[in-house]
Amino acid sequence: MDNFVKTEKLRGCLSGEILIPPDKSISHRSLILGSLVKGKIEINNLSLGEDCLSTLNILKSSGIKAEFISKRDLILDSSNGFIQPEAELDCGNSGTSVRLLSGLFSSLPYKVKFIGDKSLSMRPMKRIIEPLSKMGANIISNENKLPLEISGGNLKGITYYSPIPSAQVKSAILIAGLNASGTTRVYEKYLSRNHSEIMLKYLGASIVTGHDEKGYFTEIQKSVLVPKKIEISGDISSASFFMVAGAIVPHSKILIKDVNINPARTGILKIFDQIGANYKVLNKKTVSGEETGDILVEYKEDLKPFKIEGEIIPELIDEIPILAVLASIIKGRSVVSDAGDLRNKESDRIKTIVEAFKMLDIDIEEKSDGFIINGGKPINKEAVLETHLDHRLAMSYYILSLVNEKSMIIKDFNCTKTSFPEFLDIINSIKK
């Protein structure tokens, strides 16, 4: 068994100032929307996680030129437009790549085939096949899973009521709508992350957002995007591991600089309010249309349990694994419900978290749409934990290991590279 970590309880604390990786969702969008700008566009602080590199490689194999001018800054050049890609388009572990790029390729006059790794190949694609087919794309799938073969072009606008609040679904439709005839309107019951809408507006698309009796909507017309430098701030989903670590490891104090704090992503701050955590958001500013700030978190005793349900779910969907870790430390009953789509992430996150926590003797009860945790009992158990190629589970288990009296093995830890290749280096740099 290679590619695992053996953990140890942290006897000291976590203290210091850190920078976390650039936002993954915004990075994907900067590449995809950037490729639709006629000419050159500069992107600053791109995520170099494997997920975003999958998107970049697919665009490069489709005729878009990209040149890094420093480690995380690149110039994307679409002057010569797209070409028919020769090979299959490999999205690796990345759901965002396959779903958003399906929107793009549905609108282009080519035939492409998307493939992915074992985890991605098990994930549901009906959610994008249905609306993109309604717009006129021809899509062949393996029973609504990968591989997906798309023959695109000649799309027409539709009005679509998304059965799940999903930014990937919404974005796929909006990207397709950018090159469809007529108007494209997407509705969702709860507002999912709106980075596509913000970037489309920033790049000059004809787009309107609002809320009516049917829900939150976004409407887009065929548009030409204008080149404008895009700067990407830190990913709050990556910051969340350090926020929780700072809150639960005694005597810790962590300053996380330049984090994206778009209100559609900051559900975790609302949970930090609920539990009475000691945190502050400092130096707020707007960068390329997105709100950004520094987050300072300090350890506090006697945090209160929390309840997550309904409208807040899309605001913290990716943070639920690390919030489960938080719940296991807080004394009392924390509840997560209305989060059934967790079963469709990089792993079935409800099942995998429940299995892992039971191995650690944490009191957890599985529900179809979430779980209940009765936390606060000291963790004192050896375990070998599976990550199921799910980066967020790997990092959540690592944070849990900091307060486990006994050592654990976390298998396939390299999957953290999908979003956060520097995770261990950063955490080691603030161990005191």
Ligand code: S3P
């Ligand atoms: C993402 C949206 C979310 C999230 C994923 C990234 C995006 O998925 O879980 O990690 O960049 O649009 P859903 O939109 O499917 O909920």
